[in-house]
Amino acid sequence: MNPTCRLSLASALATLLGLLASNVASAQLNLRFEVEKPPFEYSETEPNNRVSRLIAKLKSKELKLEYTRERGYLASLLDALEIPQSSQTLVFSKTSMQVRHISPRNPRAIYFNDDTYLGWIRGSSLMEISTVDPKLGAAFYTVDMMPWRAKIEQATYDCLACHLTSMTQGVPGHTVRSVLPSFDGSVASQLESFITNHRSPFSQRWGGWYVTGHHGEMTHLGNSFLRGGQLDTDNNGNRTHLRDKFDTHDYLLPYSDIVALVVLEHQSQTHNAMTRADFSVRQLRHERSQAEATEESEDEWRAQLHLIAKPLVEAMLFCDETELTSEVKGSIEFAHEFESRGPHDEQGRSLRQFDLKTRMFKYPLSYLIYSDAFDSLSEELRGEVIRQLRDVLEERDTSETYAHLTTDMRRDILEILRATKPGFERDAS
Template sequence: MRLLAILALLSFAPVQATERDAHADLDTAPHLYWETHPKDRFTQLADAIEAGRISLTPGDELSVLHQLLDELDIPVSSQLLVFSATSLQSGLINANRPRAIYFNDDTSVGYVPGGRFEILSIDPALGAIFYIFDIPRDGRLPVIDRSTRCMNCHSGERQNFVPSHAVESAIPSITGGTLEAFRRNQFGHGIPFEERFGGWHITGEGSIKKHHGNLVGKLSPKGLQTQYFRPGEHFNWSNYPVQTSDMLAHLLHEHQAGFINLVIEGTYRARHAQHLSNGQLTQEQQSLLDQHAQKIVRYILFADEVPLPPGGIAGDPAYKTAFQKFNRHALPNHHNASLRDLDLRTRLLRFRCSYMIHTELWDQMPAPLKDRVHHHLASALNLTNPHPAYAYLPPTEKQAIRIILTQTKHLTFP
C-alpha cells in the first residue's frame, strides 16, 4: 500500500496561517489536501500498479525509466539536467551526477542514477502531488510513497503557501551545495535570462549566452569564482537516455511552472473565498479574485515575456516534434494553427496564448475564478475595442488566437 501521510506532516513544523496565506491551510476544509484522494495523472497510474492492472517490469534503471515515461506520456527528449543539490536525494546530486527531470504539461519525473524516482504530478483541485519510490529490481514491485518532505520547498512562502512548482537558479559548488541564489521568489517566462538556469546544464542555447547555466562555483578570498562545466565533461552520458538538456525544454518548463503556480494559487483562493462566504462572495473577495484573474490572463498572453536575443534558438528536433504532438486538444484546427506552434526567433510561441489552456488544471478552475478569467481574456482579445495593455498583440494574432480558442475550447468572443 502507498503510504499516505494524512494526519500530520512530521518532517517540518506547520506554518502559522496569517491573513495573507489563510487561503492555503491545506489540512482543513475546504482544501483537505491530505484527506482527498488525488486524481492526477501519476496517482491514477499508481492505483493501476497497486491493483495489478499495469506493471513496471523490473530491469536496469534506464529500461524502467523508459517504461515509466511511456506510461505517463512524457517524452524522453524533454530531459533537463540539474546538478544543484535541491532534492530529497541531495546527497547523490552534484556536477558529476546530475538529476534528470522529464516532463509534460502536468507531470514531472525526477531520476538520479543509482537513486529513486521522484514524481510531481498536478491534480486540478489540489495542486502538486509528490511521490517517491525505488526503481524496481530483482522482481520486486515498487512501494510508492506519497511524500510529505517535498512540501518543505514546494508549498512555502515562495509558492504563496500552495503546493506547486519550485524552480530556482543557483551557483552550486562542485559537490552540489548552493553558494549563491537568484530569482528565488520569481517564476515564469518574464524572468531575465541573466538570472536563470543556475545549477542546470544547458545544451542548444542558441543566442541565449548570458545566463548562469553550466557553472560551478568556488569561494575564494576574492569572493565567488565560477568555472564553466561543459555538459558531459564530468559525467557519463550513457547513464541517461539522451544527451541533451535542451534550451527549448528549459524555456517551456519555466513557462509551464509559471502558469501552474498562478492557476493553483487562484484555485485555492477562490475555493477558500467560497467556503468563507458560503458561496456569496463579498465585494472584497470579488475584487481580489478579479485581480488574480487579470494576472493569469496577462501571463497566458505572454505580456511580460522576455524576448529571445537576435538569432533565437533552434530547439532539439526530437523534443520539438514530441512537444507539438503531445496534447490532442491542441492539434491544428482547419486553419492549420495551433497554440503549440513554435516561433523561436524572437519569442517562444507563434501565437502568444499559452497551450496550457488545454489542461485539466485550466478546465477545472472554480467558477468564480474561471468566469473572471474568461471575461478578462475576452477583453484582452477584443478586436473592435482593443485593450491598451495588450497592444503588443497585432489584430491578426488576436484573431488567430480567438479562432483556435473558439474551436478547441468553445469560448465565445464579442
C-alpha cells in the same frame, strides 16, 4: 437630472469602485492558505490525477512495469505516464531531497509532460514523481525501485517543505530554481538565487542546470560553477553536448534541452498561478459560508473574482515576457514532439507552435488552456478567466498590460481557440 449631476454621480461611483477594487486587491495579496484545514484538507483529500490512476492500474494488474539494471523502471514509467524522453533536462545542484546522490558528475534527470514531472538519479533506487491534481495543486509520489516490484507511494510532508512556499506562489506547486553552485553542486544559502519563468531575464536562468542548445549572444548561468566566489561563465553557452562534463552513457539522452527548459519554466509557474487562483476562490467562498451574516454585494464578489483571475490571465498571455534577442534552438526531437500534440485548427495553427526568435510561442496564449487543471477550475473562476481573455482578444481591453499582443495576434489566437477549445465562448461568465 442634468448632465452635470449625472457626471458627478458617475465620478463618485467610479471612485467607490476603485476603492473597493483596492481593498479586494490588498486582501487577495495577503491570502495565506492553511492547506490542512478546510476547505483544502490536503492530506485527507483523495487524489485524482495521472499518477493516482497509474497506481490503480498497477494494483489491478491492468499494467505491469518493466525493470532494467541500468535505469530501473525509468523508461517503463515514462511510457506509462505518457512523458516523452525528449523532455529530458539535467540539474546538478543539490536542491532535491536526494542531495547525497546529486553532483555535477551525476546530475538529476527531469522528464515532464503537460502535468507530470519525473526525477531520476543514476545509482539511486528512489525516483520522485509529482503531478498537478485538480483539488491538491501539486501531488507528490516516491517510487521505491526493486527488480521484483516498483512501490509507488504518495509523499506529502517532506515534499511540501520546499513545494509550499513563496517559490511556488504559496500553494502546493512546482518551481524551476536558478542558483549559484559550487564545484560539488552544493548551494550556499546566503548567495542569490532566482525562481525563473518566462518573465525572467535570460541572464538569471538555469544556474545549477546543464543546458544544451544554441542561444546566440544571450548569456545564462547554466553549465557553470563558483570559482573564487564568482560564477565562472566562460565558455558555458551554445553547447551541443555534455560529454566533457560527465559520463552520459546511462542517461536516455546526452542533452539538457534549452527549449524544454523554457517550457518547463513557463509551465511550472503558470500551473502555480492556476492553483493560487482556484485556492483563493475556494477560501473566499468558505469564509463567506462561515460568516454569520453575509452582506457582501454581487458587485464586490465580481470585483474579487476579477482580481483573482487577472494574474492568471496575464501569465497565460505571456505578459512581461522577456524578449529574445537571439534565436533559441534546442533538439529537433523535443520541439517536434511538443508541437505535434496540438490541437491544430484547419489551417494547421496551434498554441504549441514555437517562435523562439523574439518570444517563446508564435501565438502567445498558454497551451495549458487545454489542460485538466484549467478545465477543473471552479466554474465561476474559469468563466471569469475566459471573459477576461475574450476582452483582450476581441480588443475591448486594449490596456498597456497587453500591448505586446498585436491585432493580428489577438485575431489568430481567438480563431484557434474557437476551432480547438470546445465551449470556449459558452464558458465565459
